[in-house]
Amino acid sequence: MGIAVTLLAFVALVMLKFYMSRSYTNQAVLRLPPGPWELPLIGSLHHLLLSRFRDLPHRAMREMSKTYGPLMLIRLGTVPKLVVSSADAAKEILKIHDLSFCNRPINPTADIMSSGGQNIVHCPYNERWRELRKICMLELLNQRRVQQFRSVREDEVARLMRTISNECSSGQPINLSNKINCLVSDIIVRTAIGERSKHRDEFLRELDDVMRLGTGFSLVDLYPSSRLVRWLSTSTRDIERCRRNIDHIIENIIHERATKSTVERDDDLLSVLLRLQKDNATQFTLTNEIITAVILDIFGAGSDTASVTDTKYWDAAEEFQPERFNNTNIDFKGNNLEYIPFGAGRRICPGMTFGCASMELALASLLYHFDWDLPDDVNTDEFDMTEAFAALFRQQAVQRQGKGGSRFRTCTGCNENGLVRCPNCSPPDI
Numbered sequence: 001m002g003i004a005v006t007l008l009a010f011v012a013l014v015m016l017k018f019y020m021s022r023s024y025t026n027q028a029v030l031r032l033p034p035g036p037w038e039l040p041l042i043g044s045l046h047h048l049l050l051s052r053f054r055d056l057p058h059r060a061m062r063e064m065s066k067t068y069g070p071l072m073l074i075r076l077g078t079v080p081k082l083v084v085s086s087a088d089a090a091k092e093i094l095k096i097h098d099l100s101f102c103n104r105p106i107n108p109t110a111d112i113m114s115s116g117g118q119n120i121v122h123c124p125y126n127e128r129w130r131e132l133r134k135i136c137m138l139e140l141l142n143q144r145r146v147q148q149f150r151s152v153r154e155d156e157v158a159r160l161m162r163t164i165s166n167e168c169s170s171g172q173p174i175n176l177s178n179k180i181n182c183l184v185s186d187i188i189v190r191t192a193i194g195e196r197s198k199h200r201d202e203f204l205r206e207l208d209d210v211m212r213l214g215t216g217f218s219l220v221d222l223y224p225s226s227r228l229v230r231w232l233s234t235s236t237r238d239i240e241r242c243r244r245n246i247d248h249i250i251e252n253i254i255h256e257r258a259t260k261s262t263v264e265r266d267d268d269l270l271s272v273l274l275r276l277q278k279d280n281a282t283q284f285t286l287t288n289e290i291i292t293a294v295i296l297d298i299f300g301a302g303s304d305t306a307s308v309t310d311t312k313y314w315d316a317a318e319e320f321q322p323e324r325f326n327n328t329n330i331d332f333k334g335n336n337l338e339y340i341p342f343g344a345g346r347r348i349c350p351g352m353t354f355g356c357a358s359m360e361l362a363l364a365s366l367l368y369h370f371d372w373d374l375p376d377d378v379n380t381d382e383f384d385m386t387e388a389f390a391a392l393f394r395q396q397a398v399q400r401q402g403k404g405g406s407r408f409r410t411c412t413g414c415n416e417n418g419l420v421r422c423p424n425c426s427p428p429d430i
Ligand code: HEM
Pocket: 120, 121, 122, 133, 141, 297, 298, 301, 302, 303, 305, 306, 340, 341, 342, 343, 344, 345, 346, 347, 348, 349, 350, 351, 352, 354, 355, 356, 359
């Protein structure tokens, strides 16, 4: 027992010495940005875990950057992360030195999901990335295509309105977050893999697992070069299983389309990619593996992004105050770096028009068709508007029927209960 403890202490000491000398050498040579003090093996993780914002790492990082400045280096496990938290620093990174920063790092779970960076999000900045991104812009995400998908959005939003109308007629509060997630997934499923895929539920189940495993905080992503961690960790095996299942689902859809006698129309991203594959129309070989990785991009992109707010530009930056944007001409398209929900520079989100069109119609419909209220036992001061990590749009919201009579008027068009104007009679025009 005594020998084991001594041996353990010795190994820990050697590791500590090795770590300290390595980080000292690196810092001296590389002139790294300032950051909080680090512990061997866990790096800066303890600062995040001990912060009052331990469940919201982006807020914890913002607190830390008040001490260390707008360019701060932290280490999650062994992985260095540069935290950029002012508009001026963002300009340096995203505009002035953008060429040096336009490759995204790829962690082990992302490596498995993207088949080694074959997708758009993790593809290095090169010709293949340019071509893949161009295909997505031309075939799915530009203004004209987004307009063409209008009927899909209207159909899915109308379905959501009907579900809410049915559920709220009992007077019970409803959970909007799940319903919004389903709406977003359904719109994307229909535009990316086709109208009514019978594999939809199976596909979404696997995607849920991918999102859960791919936060970047799993052990294997914190210690990417450790073979021991990789061997011990279950997350790589789980993510490999997800990827296999998703490959299988997409192969099935491809096979079903190949055996269809009807001429395939370019009405979803998958059929476009299959046409390009068949015609050999890309500079690189468009394999099924790449097609699956790009389809996964469309579902996953934007879900793990967060901007750290700059208090120099915003009063009470962390408070939910949508009215702050009234009567301002602040642009969210990457030109005003104090507000970049879609990023900026070469790797700016290509799904901006698509995302905005879906969000606007859904939000306008929710406000137009219903009167919203909190449950009896909750008042606005108690209502928790804190965002959840990696799910910035999943605010908790509840709706209920008012006391002593219906708050929800009857549709003046077709008399449907619960709706001010039902979507069939008068969809908001966005
Ligand atoms: C409102 C919803 C959305 C938000 C807030 C959002 C946000 C973002 C952000 C912040 C980035 C990183 C940009 C950067 O590194 O500078 C990104 C990248 C990306 N987004 Fe979105 N996004 C949204 C919706 C979408 C949609 C609907 C799609 C596709 C249908 C999409 C596809 C992508 C892709 C492919 C990338 C990677 C681009 C590249 O590396 O070249 N996004 N998104």
